[in-house]
Amino acid sequence: MTLTPKNIYMIIVLAGTILLIGDHLTSPALTAVGSPSELGNACAPCGAPCIDTDTK
Amino acid sequence: MSETLSPPASPAHTSAGRAFEASSFIFFALIALSLAGLVWLDTGWRGIVLFGLGGILGAVFLSFQYGFASVWRRALVGGEVMGLAAHFLLIGLCAIVFIPASLWGLNAVGTVAPVSVSLFIGAFMFGIGMQLANGCGSGVLFSFGGGSGRMVIALPFFILGSLLGSFLLPTALEWGSAGPIAIAGSLAELPKTALNLALIGGAGIGFYLLGRRRRQHLPAALIIASIVIAVLCWAVFALSGHPWGVTFGFTLWGAKIAQDLGVPVESFTFWQWSGPARSLQHSLLSDTSSLMNIGMVLGAGILASISGHLTRQNWPSGRQLVAAVLGGLLMGIGARLSFGCNIGAFLGGIASGSLHGWVWFVLAMAGSFAGIQLRPKFGLSK
Numbered sequence: 001m002t003l004t005p006k007n008i009y010m011i012i013v014l015a016g017t018i019l020l021i022g023d024h025l026t027s028p029a030l031t032a033v034g035s036p037s038e039l040g041n042a043c044a045p046c047g048a049p050c051i052d053t054d055t056k
Numbered sequence: 057m058s059e060t061l062s063p064p065a066s067p068a069h070t071s072a073g074r075a076f077e078a079s080s081f082i083f084f085a086l087i088a089l090s091l092a093g094l095v096w097l098d099t100g101w102r103g104i105v106l107f108g109l110g111g112i113l114g115a116v117f118l119s120f121q122y123g124f125a126s127v128w129r130r131a132l133v134g135g136e137v138m139g140l141a142a143h144f145l146l147i148g149l150c151a152i153v154f155i156p157a158s159l160w161g162l163n164a165v166g167t168v169a170p171v172s173v174s175l176f177i178g179a180f181m182f183g184i185g186m187q188l189a190n191g192c193g194s195g196v197l198f199s200f201g202g203g204s205g206r207m208v209i210a211l212p213f214f215i216l217g218s219l220l221g222s223f224l225l226p227t228a229l230e231w232g233s234a235g236p237i238a239i240a241g242s243l244a245e246l247p248k249t250a251l252n253l254a255l256i257g258g259a260g261i262g263f264y265l266l267g268r269r270r271r272q273h274l275p276a277a278l279i280i281a282s283i284v285i286a287v288l289c290w291a292v293f294a295l296s297g298h299p300w301g302v303t304f305g306f307t308l309w310g311a312k313i314a315q316d317l318g319v320p321v322e323s324f325t326f327w328q329w330s331g332p333a334r335s336l337q338h339s340l341l342s343d344t345s346s347l348m349n350i351g352m353v354l355g356a357g358i359l360a361s362i363s364g365h366l367t368r369q370n371w372p373s374g375r376q377l378v379a380a381v382l383g384g385l386l387m388g389i390g391a392r393l394s395f396g397c398n399i400g401a402f403l404g405g406i407a408s409g410s411l412h413g414w415v416w417f418v419l420a421m422a423g424s425f426a427g428i429q430l431r432p433k434f435g436l437s438k
Contacts, residue, residue: 020091033102
């Protein structure tokens with residue numbers, strides 16, 4: 001297989017997928033998908049803290 | 057609307073091109089099915105639907121070429137403001153559901169982030185970055201999925217910048233903040249929604265009337281795209297419990313990779329806050345933003361495979377790739393300091409009635425103006 005930009009792109013996507021599956025298999029999984037804002041101390045799903053209350 | 061993808065070229069439908077399309081379709085479909093299986097096993101139907109919504113958003117953004125960077129550039133350079141009117145149409149439609157969520161019976165809340173010094177700096181940086189990289193948070197994702205060589209470079213640096221931004225944010229927040237401010241936050245749901253819709257409608261109608269005065273036309277495709285994306289955003293909001301966000305997923309990807317390389321990410325303040333700490337400890341497929349980002353790349357990739365987009369991609373010049381590196385870094389750091397990108401801060405913030413969304417819009421627009429002045433240095437048109 002020649003290393004054209006298209007093939008390099010596919011290799012990058014494949015490498016990302018392998019890393020992702022590796023992370024999934026080695027990390028504890030949750031039974032519900034979620035985001036930082038659901039834990040109470042973040043005001044936004046990006047993890048922005050409610051700094052007028054508590055940031056820790 | 058976006059210039060992140062190359063125009064169609066004839067070699068796409070040679071026999072080699074068709075073979076590449078078929079093999080890439082199978083490649084993306086197999087990845088999507090494998091990941092969908094893992095998501096189903098752990099997070100059930102909710103995870104699968106959010107993953108699917110990410111995929112549909114990726115395909116919709118790619119097919120309509122719905123972007124922010126090029127629209128803002130056209131508004132600032134050529135005075136073409138109809139694209140901005142379409143953006144405010146999208147935001148207004150989202151606000152109808154986001155602000156009075158409880159009245160719709162939804163167990164969901166909007167994005168109300170702090171109005172801080174870091175917001176001003178971060179949004180300005182993001183604006184510069186999105187003009188250098190030729191795409192914003194969603195634009196980088198769907199264009200990456202569509203095989204854009206520029207975004208193959210911009211995305212890793214967006215991830216790196218986002219990680220660096222997470223290290224900087226706790227310090228940056230000490231530079232000053234007025235805290236999260238909801239517009240008309242003391243009012244009941246209906247008057248609060250009405251006031252915010254008046255502001256959003258005022259901006260949208262203002263841009264529309266300005267465009268009409270300049271003899272510009274609002275394309276039907278742009279209106280349809282805004283409505284379709286708004287419906288998808290409603291679904292994400294109802295299912296995930298918050299507005300759609302993109303960049304936290306990038307930050308998490310960067311943190312996970314850095315951890316694998318031996319960086320003690322968990323010792324940094326941002327990653328000790330309970331929300332990010334929880335995300336860092338668990339699978340990337342357990343985080344809504346990360347899960348939807350992956351879906352968006354795959355959705356755009358599958359559509360690009362069957363539509364010939366992948367075979368038409370060209371590799372940008374060296375100077376343009378340098379711009380992609382800088383743009384990715386600036387967007388990454390900027391997104392973390394300013395609590396999101398065009399999706400999480402501009403769309404999600406304003407549609408949630410948060411003042412930070414409006415501040416983000418003004419500062420990112422100013423940053424875009426600065427970024428446009430830098431584009432010719434990297435061989436990019438203004």
